[in-house]
Amino acid sequence: MQDKKKQILDAAIKCFARKGFNATSIQEIVDELGMAKGSIYFYFKSKEELFVSVIEYYGEMLFEQMEELPGEAGLPPREKLATQIERQFGFIREHLDFMRMLMKEPLSGLQPQIREKFLQLRVRGKLWNLQHLSAIYGDSVDRYLGDASALMSGIVGPYFEAILFEEESFDDRGLGKFLTGRLDDMIVGMKRDGHPPILPSANLSRLREMAGMGAGKDKGGAAGIVRELISEAASDPSRWDDGVYADLMGALTALKEEAERPSIRHPLMYKAMIALTRQLGPAEWNERLTVLERSV
The missing domain is CATH 1.10.357.10 (Tetracycline Repressor, domain 2)
Known part of the structure; x- marks a missing residue:
């Protein structure tokens, strides 16, 4: 971050911490910073921004x-x-x-x-x-x-x-x-x-959406990728011999169970299942499997 912009943020946070957002004026931030008011507006269009x-x-x-x-x-x-x-x-x-x-x-x-x-x-x-x-x-x-x-x-x-x-x-x-x-x-x-839970089980997909976490930043995206692969494999099982198909679906099922948890509990197994899926699956899956590897 540019030094000047960082200085503005540091000054602003001191003012916001003292008086809160609504009670703080741009002029107070300017006074804390010791620069012209126009300098702030060069970097930020408003106090809200x-x-x-x-x-x-x-x-x-x-x-x-x-x-x-x-x-x-x-x-x-x-x-x-x-x-x-x-x-x-x-x-x-x-x-x-x-x-x-x-x-x-x-x-x-x-x-x-x-x-x-x-x-x-x-x-x-x-x-x-x-x-x-x-x-x-x-x-x-x-x-x-x-x-x-x-x-x-x-x-x-x-x-x-x-x-x-x-x-x-x-x-x-x-x-x-x-x-x-x-x-x-x-x-x-x-x-x-053994008391019944008071709060409901966490809806991880909903929480990740609320947190603004996209598919590339969390394992919610990984779980979605695995579900796509399972759906594609199930739509045409004739592409594989029976034994190979069973192994592939077993690997994908294990990946899905891990990817849907808040964290990967068994990273070595997870990576091994990705490697097996890469070996048994079609070449067009490779890009998505690379995304899965990076999610660990």
């Missing part, structure tokens, strides 16, 4: 901190979660103004475009929860995914607030491990009690 850019820029930075890094691929799912929570809290400490703005800004009264950006961030956070819950607990938590995600947000949220508004200091690594352990307590308790 500037606010949306703030949400997009810092929101993307936040979720980058919550993604799996290349060196973490071999870690157990619980350790991955604890590590990503640690980085998440590190981001909060580095960008207090942005996080305070997210926590304090009411959705009511905001323009639809701005409200949509806020909702996308929240839905992406829910998808992140679901991804880790599924990776750690597997099929055993499917029934309770809606409740587990809500409770997961509930146990993490107060620690965010303690940093943002009470200026508390924690050992982020220790906190990540502590919260992961409390997640275990919560899941074990729900499964032990």
Whole structure:
């Protein structure tokens, strides 16, 4: 990002964090920035466009901190979660103004475009929860995914607030491990009690749509690709010998089950099934199979 544009975003977020979007004027941002008002309008047509850019820029930075890094691929799912929570809290400490703005800004009264950006961030956070819950607990938590995600947000949220508004200091690594352990307590308790779920099961396709995540950015797209391949194979099974067709459909079924989960639980198996599908399927599938490979 251009230095001048980044300076404007940094100044704007300080003002928005102090007074909120509606109470902040462009003139106040100009005063914070120390440049001519026309300089802002060169980069942003309106205060609304500037606010949306703030949400997009810092929101993307936040979720980058919550993604799996290349060196973490071999870690157990619980350790991955604890590590990503640690980085998440590190981001909060580095960008207090942005996080305070997210926590304090009411959705009511905001323009639809701005409200949509806020909702996308929240839905992406829910998808992140679901991804880790599924990776750690597997099929055993499917029934309770809606409740587990809500409770997961509930146990993490107060620690965010303690940093943002009470200026508390924690050992982020220790906190990540502590919260992961409390997640275990919560899941074990729900499964032990056998109480019917309160919240419905998560509609992942709907959540991804709400989060603005297209086919190229998430495994919802991967699941759609696999369903297309299954449909194409089933429409003309005579292209294969019976045994080959059975192997192909078995591989595609396994791919579909994995791709429809919040996260790929068995990446080695997933890649092996892609390779088998590439071997048994027609050449025109290769481009879509490459997309599947990149989704892991």
